[in-house]
């Protein structure tokens with residue numbers, strides 16, 4: 001049976017879809033059969049990150065409404081043959097997901113894949129509960145800002161209350177990704193440190209990702225940054241994939257290069 005991992009956050013725009021894209025590629029390239037599902041109805045952008053936007057014919061709602069079967073909607077990635085993608089609907093109706101239909105879909109995927117990665121809407125959006133309900137694990141993405149951390153704290157509470165596992169008295173395994181760290185600002189005391197964030201949220205850390213402008217160019221070119229070995233963020237995503245697979249890799253604080261710090265001075 002496949003493992004369902006939902007990538008979520010309290011606030012929007014913190015790097016969830018970017019994380020789903022990169023972690024999906026990383027797990028697929030480690031030989032796992034992976035499907036990435038975009039549950040962010042109306043706001044889809046995981047297709048852009050994976051560079052698959054031109055290949056979309058059907059989406060997740062078409063599958064649930066039986067306008068097509070699952071195989072017709074799944075898009076096989078060009079570069080990572082173990083990776084499949086199920087796009088979000090562009091529908092304006094964010095309440096279109098139906099709990100029983102989501103369940104049938106997830107169960108079918110669990111029978112066919114090692115990992116089901118769900119790109120969730122932020123915790124305040126509708127659709128969030130569907131994305132979290134069937135999760136075995138949740139990766140909560142925060143940026144080191146007070147508002148992001150506060151909203152993440154609320155989301156952790158909702159996951160604990162509303163998942164299928166919680167109904168059974170079990171717990172969804174939760175881990176934290178801290179994204180967009182600017183280590184030079186942390187050193188100057190101008191940005192929350194990862195310890196500050198961890199002390200507030202109290203869930204285990206699975207990865208630290210530096211601020212990296214290469215992520216933006218990667219999205220524009222549709223080639224996830226994890227393919228670009230020369231970037232500092234690729235290493236962070238690779239380490240997260242290894243940790244998901246149970247490897248014990250020490251968590252490193254991503255360091256800004258001197259060049260980055262100088263560039264920021266002139267911005």
Ligand SMILES: Nc1ncnc2c1ncn2[C@@H]1O[C@H](COP(=O)(O)OP(=O)(O)O)[C@@H](O)[C@H]1O
Nearest residue numbers: 012013014015016017018180210211212215216
């Ligand atoms: N570590 C990072 N460094 C620089 N830019 C980033 C980083 N992570 C995400 N971004 C950028 O932030 C924006 C929001 O990311 P996205 O993954 O779409 O967030 P979400 O899915 O949480 O709304 C995108 O433009 C993305 O390229």
Ligand SMILES: [Mg+2]
Nearest residue numbers: 016017040045
């Ligand atoms: Mg997103």
